[in-house]
Structures are given as structure tokens and as C-alpha cells.
Amino acid sequence: MAELALGVRLAFPSGRRGWLRTAMATAGVAIGAAALLLGASVPVMLDARQARMEARADSVAGVEVPPGETLIVAGVESQWGSNAVRGRLIWPESPGAPLPPGVPAFPGDQQMYASPALRAALAGPDGETLRRQMPYEVIGTIAPSGLSGPHEYAYYAGYKRAESLVGSGSWRVDRFGYVLEGERGPGTYVVVAAMLATLLLPVAIFIGAALRFGADTRDRRLAAIRLVGADSRAVLRIALGESLVPAGLGLAAGTLLYLVVRGRAADLRLFDVSVFPADIRPVPVLALLVVAVIVALSAGMTLLGFRGVAVEPLGVFRRSTVWNGRLWWRLLPLAASLWLLQPVLAGAANPDEDRAGLGVVLLVIALIPLVPYLVPLVARVLPGGSASWQLASQQLRQNPAASTRAVTGIVVAVTGAIALHTFFGAASVRRATPDNPADPAYVLQAPGRQTPAAMRERTATFEQVDGIRAGTVAKYILYGGRDATGTGYLVVGDCATLRQIATFDRCADGDAFVQGDTGRTVTTLDTGHIEPTPGTKVAVPAGARPARFVGTDAQGVNVGLLLTPSIVPASLARAEPWFVETRMYEGDDAPGTAAGQLRGLAAEIDPLAQFTAIAPEYDKFASLRVALNLGSAVILLMMGVGLLLDVASRLHDRRRLLGVLAAVGARRSTVIWSVLLQALVPVLAGLALAIGVGVGLGAVLMRMSQVPVLFSASAVLAPVAVGSALVLATTVGVLLPAARRVTTTEELRYE
Amino acid sequence: MTAGVRAEGGSMSTLLDAQGLHKAYGPTTALAGADLRVRAGEIVSVMGPSGSGKSTLLHCAAGLTRPDAGHVGYDGQELSMLDDVRRSALRRREFGFVFQFGQLVPELTALQNVALPLRLDGVSRRTAERRATGLMDRLGLADKARSRPGELSGGQQQRVAVARALVTGPRVIFADEPTGALDSVAGEQVMEMLTTAAREAGAAVVLVTHDARVAAYADRGIVVRDGRSSERMGVR
Amino acid sequence: MTIATAFLALLEGQPQHGYDLKRAYDQHFAGDRPLHYGQVYTTLAKLLRHGLVTVDGVGGDSGPDRKRYTITDAGVTDVQRWLDEPEKPDQYLQSDLYAKVIGALLTGRSAAAVLDVQREEHLVAMRELTRRKQAGDLADRIICDHALFHLDADLRWLEHTATLLDDLAVQVRR
Structure with a gap:
């Protein structure tokens, strides 16, 4: 105990250098601790969110609830900017109908309770456009218990018409809290794993590096204490005590940081997920684990530092002075990660996400042992020549571990940043264009029969929005027998609109077109029944010419009949189509608010109509990208400071040698160049490695998420540029003056 | 002189008895049969040119280095048979050390440095610092108690080191070139203090130096040349 | 350095009786060999003869030593010359x-x-x-x-x- 206390005492150093060291280690531990605590809070956070979402779940999953103490519900899933809007149109069938969570009372017809975020958006700029999607009078706010998170856009509106739509748009519920089926986008998990590895690993490396700053000084100090009569275990305890200070201070600061982040949690959103600060609290066991991990990490790093070092009363002895760089074990993690990622790389259809995630993390970890091998290799391979490079390369080859200690973190951070940036870049390219270029950007599918004139009017309504071209058709699904549906379409529309759907030679009103073998007649599917029921029989016109569906419609549709309005038989004109579909194409000149305006127009036509954005309206990874940029900036900054400390302390250790060099007449530029090269070469070699592995990692992520593999130079080079700029700024800005000072022969006087 | 001691009563009055020490560092032979006998309370100088092995002799005699051959007896125990824990305890309680430099812990104040051996031995902080303060007062270092080593001159640092070597009431103080980094006036102050305090405390001193004027503070001296001590020279 | 030069150096500080001179000499210069009284007075006599010191007064007290000696300007010059002249380093060639x-x-x-x-x-x-x-x-x-x-x-x-x-x-x- 006394030894631990002594160690703690020794960690409060005298002098600026020592303080900086302790501060850096503390900062590293603090950031790591905050990240780990947040991680430990995720289960609680998700559980609480999940519990609230389950409590309000109203999905009856196809089961018909008989009328009684029931509520009629219709869902309106919409979108405003990057926010999903969860709308429910409700109407109670009896006073005892179940009340949705968070709603104090049933709203009257055309009245609604809105979530705070939705209310804010309605009051905000462009709120009028949003308002068209939900033109109900706001009479109150949904309480947190009815929301998945503080930023959720949600409303419950009273909608008497829903009564008449049961079975075709609305349904009955006798309670809230049905079973909720979870969903997760493919590859998302792997992306998050890669991100955590990218952000947390450097923190761990940094903690390790920070705890080892000045290890040489510490070892000398411990030798002095050993002389006074501490045995080898006491010395170890003292060193452990010393490492507890940054660990303890860091834990305290990390908890503080965690509380700050937690307080700001309401402002954060990832993947459309927002959380209430009250829901962020660590699982107690995990919180204890975090403390244990931090303490164990700092202790482990300390013990690791003593590997191969004997602290004796007469000094510190390193057992292996000659560095033995074997390659094979350094390649083990890389090989293991490639093995884990093999299905992804081979293009397997449904790769195991856990396995791939592990592979990605391991790939980043694989860098750590490779960097110290790479540096002496580069030092050996690069042609010699100048005296300064000779000096630098000898130093690099002899003590690569010391030269690369601070570089490894930068390499890991840059690798991850490259991988994620290229991936996000490729993902956003996909976002900008629909999968199939012939597909529209948005589709509105509304129930009900419409005259050709009404359909033209609907088209015109949407074309009011700048840059939008539209077309409206009536779509019937062909009856293919009791067991098969969706095998064919009957489409009614004017020539201009039909041309958006299919290709054919020419078109005039009165023409008809067929795809595939329709036979002499086709039968539509009746809309009024859940079981497939044959509806209207339509004869295929004799003059029908061949046509071919384009875009997504072409997939899975083998027969089709396309009719221009004037050839539509009267029987069909009376039948209700499966839906009336308005297809909207977005030109380059469309404003960013087009989607919102279109949704508003659609809601005015029918709030229950299905509005689908074929191309996502927003960047799903935008929030992740911001988090990544922020995280890597902080980490690179920390790394920069780490590198600085490391280089400065090595310079300090070698100042006598440098002074002697200067004294024997080495040109100052030679000495300074040798110092610069020593700092720069490991970084450049590491960055080259980072580019290679980062691009590979990016490709893996793209494959996982079924994004076409695509690399943009800026996504690859931006992190590299930032990383090298940091190093340059560090070396030139701080190292040069220091080197200049050291190389004055004045320094020799003090030796 | 040594022969006389042996004739008088064997090892009874001999506190530390090193015999026939051999030690090689790789191809370099540091000791080739050196002896050192120290009686309780006496000051013995070990002289010799640089590289003669005198420091190695001190390290072996203090149990800091294990000799390749030979025996080191201290108070009836064979030092080379003791494990690290026992030898460390010996360094804490029975031995004191004053080296040329680098022995003070720069992070601790002079007082804390002096109290360090007591603290390592499990003495409470208050008691340790009270005893250290008392000793520093007697040695005229009271005004330096709060200073850190970096703020002290070389001579002051060595005097603090002497105080630290004395604080546990050791029976032997090993001093290896204690004035090596000092000018002659500061060196004399340190020697004055070391010898006076050691005599008052009844501690023996093994004083390794190449400087005859420093060695002259001893009661008697031996000379080490080419790894052999003066007692053995005649045998050659 | 001779006894004469030492006396002159001592007298330059202040005039002294022969007895005080001997005491001061023994303290500073004699090392292990104190002066005999005979040496004191023969030396002083020699200095008087060369005009390097004067006897400036005889004290009223009875006693063996009532004369007080004072250095002259010539004496001061002599001291200066002594200090200016570096000692010849011993060659130690006959050891x-x-x-x-x-x-x-x-x-x-x-x-x-x-x-x-x-x-x-x-x-x-x-x-x-x-x-x-x-x-x-x-x-x-x-x-x-x-x-x-x-x-x-x-x-x-x-x-x-x-x-x-x-x-x-x-x-x-x-």
C-alpha cells in the first residue's frame, strides 16, 4: 500500500514536461472512459427505446380484430427531410377504446396531438409545406412515453373517415403493445463495428502510448528507488501506483465528459434514433466493467512496459537490445481477418454479419503490429546517400518500436477514416440515383377510381413543383389463379405516361400494347377481398402491338396489357383499379424541398395514399459521417500531440549526441534533416499502409452493404492529407525550433 | 593491518567480509580475486585507477551485483545466497548508499527523499518525515527540506543523499565517488559531513574513490588494480 | 620568503613590538617551527640597518621589549617587490x-x-x-x-x- 501511495505521489511530477505527460495520459483515459461509458449505456438506451416502441405498437399483423372496445387506426408513414414521420389517424369506436401511450385523450375529427419535434418543425421555416401533410389542428403534445425519442416526428390525428376504410387502409386495435418486429439494414452493423474500431482503437493506443511517455525517465527513477531498498515487486507496485493517477483522473474526467454528452444527448441523432437523456445510464455491471477495464488497461500497459526490462539498483537493463523483427506473427491477425472476411470478399450473397464485423475490427487491429515492422523495412530499402538519412535510418532500424509508438495510432485512425469515407462516398452516390434509371424518384399510389381527366389533373398538380415531371395511370393487377398474384399488370394511361412505363414503337390514343402471352382475355384482381378474387374480364384488343415494361416494373412481371383511355371498355371503366399511380421524376433543377412539397400534395389528395420515395431523400449516413469527422479530428489531434511529445522526448534524450554532432562540425541542416526524417519516414510509411488497408476495408464495407464498389480520390486522400498535415505542422512548427536549440553547442556545457 | 585483524579474533569484529571476488562483464574482467574487509564503525577507502574494478568491488560487497566467484559475508550471512527481497531489505535497513549522481528522485522534495528508505520499510509518513527532519536539522540541511533535487546545487544534492543514507541508522554506508561530480570545496564539505556523521552514528563506510585527498578521510585504505585488491598484491 | 620579508609584511599592517611580531609570525608563517627570540632581534637589527624599519618610540612600561617598530617607505617598496616577483616553480627534477x-x-x-x-x-x-x-x-x-x-x-x-x-x-x- 505504501508503495502504491508512493507511486501516486511520483505521478505528480515537477516540471512542465511531466505535467504535460500526466495531462495527456489523463485526457486519453478520459476520452476512452467516456466512450466506454456511453457504450455501456447503449443497452439501457435501446431497451428503453424498444420498450416505448413496443408499448405503442399497433401492428396486428393481418389478424382481424372484431369491433367492440376498439380503436380504428390508419398508418401514415412519411418523411420530412431526414426525419421519418410517424402518423396515425385514429377514431374510437367506443369510449372504452384503448388510448395510445403519451396521448391524454382522443382528438376530435381533424385535430391532432403532435410530438414536440413535429410541432417545432411545423412552427419552423417551411412549416407550411409540412403542414400540408398533416392539415390537422394541433391540440396538444404527445408525452415522451409515446415517443421513441425526443426527435421523433409523430402525431395522432382524429380522422372520422377511417371508420369507412377498415380493411382498405385502416384497421381495428383493442389495445396497444403488439409484438414489434425488429429490423436492421444490411451492413449497418458492420459499419458501426468498423467505426467503433476506428475511433476506440486509437484511443486505446493513445492511452497506451500516453502511459508510456517518459517511461525511460520513470525507469531510471525506479532504479534509484531500488537502490534505496525497494525490491523488484515493490518497484512494480510503485509503477502501478503511478499509472493509477492518470487512470483515476481520467476516469473522473471521463465520467464528467460522459455526463456532458448525456446532457446533450437530446441533440444527437444517429440513424434516425434519438434518445432521452434519462434513458442514457450505464448498465451497472457494465459501468463497473468500464472502471475495471480502464484500471486493468493502465496496469496492463505498465506491466507490458516492464517486459524485457530489468530495473536493478544500478540501473535499467534491457534484455534484448537488438530488435528482432520477425514477420510471421505480425501477419497472424491480418490472415485471421482475411479469413473472416473471405465470404464477403468472395461476394457471398448473405454473409454472416457477426463474422464480418469481427473481421473488420481484426483488420484494423492487424495494422498495429505491422507498423513497427514496416518502418525498419522502409529504412533499409530506401537508398542511402546523404549523411542525414544515414543517421536517421540507423536510428529507425535500431529502435523501431520507439519510433513508431506514436505513429501507430495515426495509421489506425487514418485507415478507418479512409475506409468509412470511401464507403460513405459510395453510399451517397447510390442515394443520388435510383437503382434503375428508368424508375421515377417518387411514386404515389392512391386507391379509388379516377376519370382520365382527373388523372391528367393529378399529374398537373404534381408538376406544379419545380423540376418535377409526372404521369398518372390506373393500375390493375391481373388475376393469375387463386395462388398467384402480381404476375401481370393492366395499365391505363395516356400515351405520354405509358411511355414512362414501357417501350413500344409508336402511340396514339386508341392504341393498345401487350407484353408476353396474355391470351385473348385478361381478368383483373378484385380489390374488395383479401383472398384473390377474379374481377373484370377484359378482351385483349385485336390491334394490340408488343411492348416491354421498363425499370423495376419489368422485374417479376411477365404479362401486361397497356391501354390508352379511349380503348378502355366500359366494364373496366366502372371497376375500381388496384390503385391509381402517379409517377414523379425529379430533374436536376428540382429544389431540395421538392420531396416535402410532393408529400404535402399527396396528403391533400389522400392522407392514406402510399407515397414512396424510390431514391432515398436523404443521406442515411450523414450523421455517421459527422460523427466520424468529429471523432477522427479529435483523435488525430490527440495523436498529433502524442507524436509531438514522443518526438520531443526522444530529442531530449539524444540532445547530447546531436550536440556532439554539431560540435564536430556537422552542418546544422544535416542534423535537423536527420531529426525530421526520423519523424517523417515512419509517418509516411504508415500512411501508405493506411491507404492500402483503408481502401481494402472500404471495399469490404461496400460489398457488405451491396453498394457498388467505387472510390473517390478525395475520400481516400482527405484523411491522408489531414494526417500528414498534422505531422508536418507538428514537426516543422515545434520540432525545428527544438532541434535548432539542441544543435547549438551551448547544450554541451550542461553535460 | 588486515592480517592483524584476522589474528586478533577472526570475523568477530569483521562486519563485512568479501573474499576472492571474481566478476567478468562479457570479455571484460572487472574483478580477478579481490578482498575487502570492513570492521564495524571504520572508514575504509578503496582506491585505484579508473577501470580497476573498484566500483564493481563495492557493488559486489553491497549485494548489488552477484560475483561470478567468491564470497561476501555480512554479519554472518552469505549475501549471494539471499534472494532479491532479503537483499532489498538489507539495503533498506543495514546499508546506505551515496553515489556520484542520479540517486535522488527528482519528483520528491529533499525531505521526502530522505524519508524514502523509511517509507519503503513501512514506517508511517509522519514518523518517517519527523525522523528525516531531525536528521536534516542536525546535518544543517533544514532550509533545504522543501526543495526538489533540481533546485539544489550538486554539493547540496550529495549532502541530501548522505542524509538519506544515514536515516535508517545503517551499519555500512557504501559511497562510490561521492564527490566525483563536485568541485573540491563542495567535495570537502560532503566528505566532512559524511565522515563526521558516520562516526557519530557508528556506521562503517566503504569509500570508493580515485582521489587520494578523498581517501585521506578514511581510517585505512586498500588499493584495487587490475581487479585485484592490495591485500592480494603481495601474493602475485 | 625570508623572515625579514615576513616581518616587513607584518609591520605594513601596523607598527608592532618585537614580541608581537614573533607571535604573529608564528601564527601565520612558522608552520611547525616557531622563531627563537634571537632570530627576531637579529632580523630586526638587519632591517634597521638597511633603513627598512624605524624604531619609533619606546614605551613607558618596564619590560624586556619596549621598542616599537614601524615600516619605512623603503620597507613598503621591498614588500611590494617581493609580492610582484613570482616564485620560481620547483622543478622537482632531483627527487x-x-x-x-x-x-x-x-x-x-x-x-x-x-x-x-x-x-x-x-x-x-x-x-x-x-x-x-x-x-x-x-x-x-x-x-x-x-x-x-x-x-x-x-x-x-x-x-x-x-x-x-x-x-x-x-x-x-x-
């Missing part, structure tokens, strides 16, 4: 120690033994001087140091010679 080493080598005896014995003798002397120095005041320390430094120089020569004995033996016997 008994050296002679003994050569003697041992010429007769085939152990020169190393000669050196060892001498070293021990020197060290004993140095230990004695160190004890005196520790017991005495600053003036004692300075004079002891003077001796110690010289003995130290001898010792270093002894060490140095010891390492060269083999080569020296070859040369001497050739």
Missing part, C-alpha cells in the same frame, strides 16, 4: 623517490614494492593531515590543503609510474 625507483630497478629489486611502501606512507601522512585539518581553523585548513595537494600530486605520480614500471625496467637495464 629521492625517483632515485629509489631507479635504484630498485638497477639492482633488480622490486620497484613496485618501493612504490607500494611509499604510497602507504603518503596515505598515512595524508590521513594525518586530514585529521588536523578537520580539527583546525580555516588557516590550518589552507596550509594542510597545501600539503595535501602536494602529497596528492606525488601519489598520482606514483600511480602513473606504477603503470609504466615494466617499460622503465627494460630501458634502465639496457
